[in-house]
Amino acid sequence: MTVTHSRAQRAAAxxxxxxxxxxxxxxxxxxxxxxxxxxxxxxxxxxxxxxRGWGAARNRVERRLxxxxxxxxxxxxxxxxxxxxxxxxxxxxxxQAIADDLRALSAEFDRVRIDLKHRxxxxxxxxxxxxxxxxxxxxxxxNWISIPLYRAYRVIALAPHPAxxxxxxxxxxxxxxxxxxxxxxxxIRDALHQGRILDFFQLVRQILENYNPHNPYVRLExxxxxxxxxxxxxxxxxGNRFRCASCEEDLCDACTIYCHDCGECFCADHSTRCPxxxxxxxxxxxxxxxxxxxxxxxxxLDEQTCPQxxxxxxxxxxxxxxxxxxxxxxxxxxxLQTAHAAAAV
Amino acid sequence: xxxxxxxxxxxxxADYVEISPNTSVQEFFRQRVPGRQPSDYLxxxxxxxxxxxxxxxxxxxxSITPTKIEGGR
Numbered sequence: 478m479t480v481t482h483s484r485a486q487r488a489a490a491x492x493x494x495x496x497x498x499x500x501x502x503x504x505x506x507x508x509x510x511x512x513x514x515x516x517x518x519x520x521x522x523x524x525x526x527x528x529r530g531w532g533a534a535r536n537r538v539e540r541r542l543x544x545x546x547x548x549x550x551x552x553x554x555x556x557x558x559x560x561x562x563x564x565x566x567x568x569x570x571x572x573q574a575i576a577d578d579l580r581a582l583s584a585e586f587d588r589v590r591i592d593l594k595h596r597x598x599x600x601x602x603x604x605x606x607x608x609x610x611x612x613x614x615x616x617x618x619x620n621w622i623s624i625p626l627y628r629a630y631r632v633i634a635l636a637p638h639p640a641x642x643x644x645x646x647x648x649x650x651x652x653x654x655x656x657x658x659x660x661x662x663x664x665i666r667d668a669l670h671q672g673r674i675l676d677f678f679q680l681v682r683q684i685l686e687n688y689n690p691h692n693p694y695v696r697l698e699x700x701x702x703x704x705x706x707x708x709x710x711x712x713x714x715x716g717n718r719f720r721c722a723s724c725e726e727d728l729c730d731a732c733t734i735y736c737h738d739c740g741e742c743f744c745a746d747h748s749t750r751c752p753x754x755x756x757x758x759x760x761x762x763x764x765x766x767x768x769x770x771x772x773x774x775x776x777x778l779d780e781q782t783c784p785q786x787x788x789x790x791x792x793x794x795x796x797x798x799x800x801x802x803x804x805x806x807x808x809x810x811x812x813l814q815t816a817h818a819a820a821a822v
Numbered sequence: 823x824x825x826x827x828x829x830x831x832x833x834x835x836a837d838y839v840e841i842s843p844n845t846s847v848q849e850f851f852r853q854r855v856p857g858r859q860p861s862d863y864l865x866x867x868x869x870x871x872x873x874x875x876x877x878x879x880x881x882x883x884x885s886i887t888p889t890k891i892e893g894g895r
Contacts, residue, residue, distance in 0.1 A: 584869070649895075692893075693893075
């Protein structure tokens with residue numbers, strides 16, 4: 478797509494205007510007046526001490542003066558460095574050169590779009606392939622009004638193939654549409670601040686076309702690896718990848734819990750152990766004891782009663798059998814009434 | 823004669839440099855980026871790819887951009 482002359486010219490005029498003002502952080506820091514005033518005051522004190530022969534006071538004042546002079550000098554040195562850096566960065570292209578850059582984009586990139594309304598320039602890269610992994614094309618969108626700010630551009634995957642473990646990582650060096658510029662940081666910053674828009678897009682493209690194995694968001698060898706929901710380890714081998722039948726989260730071999738009833742795999746959140754036999758089950762395969770309302774596996778429940786409650790019931794019933802049923806008057810004994818009550822509970 | 827050199831390698835810089843007349847692009851690259859291979863760089867003269875033996879002209883804009891730039895995280 479060719480960039481029209483008038484569109485490039487209008488965009489260049491705006492970009493030049495923004496860059497000519499310079500970013501806020503390029504403002505030169507103020508002169509160290511406070512330190513300078515302190516130096517003058519200490520000098521007067523030193524002179525006074527000298528004239529009056531106050532040896533100890535003079536020594537003290539001179540030591541203090543030495544410190545303040547060093548501080549003042551340090552501030553001036555910082556100011557000098559800042560000025561050098563600012564002058565170096567501010568070799569701004571003129572408006573015509575910026576327009577030439579914009580028109581030249583068409584020769585470097587297949588698709589170029591200058592959006593005057595949104596004040597943005599977008600180019601599309603060729604499909605990016607790194608070590609046989611396809612990442613598709615990327616659209617680099619520069620908002621020229623944001624050039625003086627920290628992040629003026631976005632890198633958008635047009636056919637995203639994100640890392641399995643991090644859906645917001647669409648390239649080893651792109652996360653949430655932000656490129657980590659690595660070695661290209663200074664060159665990109667200079668290109669943007671000097672209005673070298675063509676160089677800027679070339680630099681971004683070259684970073685996208687390369688892979689730095691020492692510092693990626695996700696390593697290429699781990700691109701298809703997913704993260705275990707329970708332990709967060711990467712699951713690199715597909716054979717060791719399981720999925721919770723309840724929440725469908727990925728699990729590694731070590732974290733997968735099998736239900737001894739239905740035989741499905743579950744994560745820690747959706748499985749538990751039968752408190753009686755201690756075997757693992759999913760939450761759906763456990764049943765409730767009618768008496769204590771605890772959850773037990775079906776094998777451990779007998780007539781919907783857990784073994785503990787069952788034992789307690791049996792003991793209570795045995796106790797009823799052991800007590801004398803009636804006293805001499807034919808009335809239920811007190812022990813029998815208590816045992817009946819216990820058995821009922 | 824003077825040409826504008828934009829070197830996007832490392833920290834990068836853009837400055838006018840003096841060269842002798844009849845300097846080819848290849849020769850200019852050898853002088854300015856010694857010990858490196860031209861194939862490792864995108865070399866553009868006045869924003870366009872050029873042949874290695876093209877002679878530079880007064881006021882040309884030469885940009886040198888490495889093809890391999892390592893990103894980070």
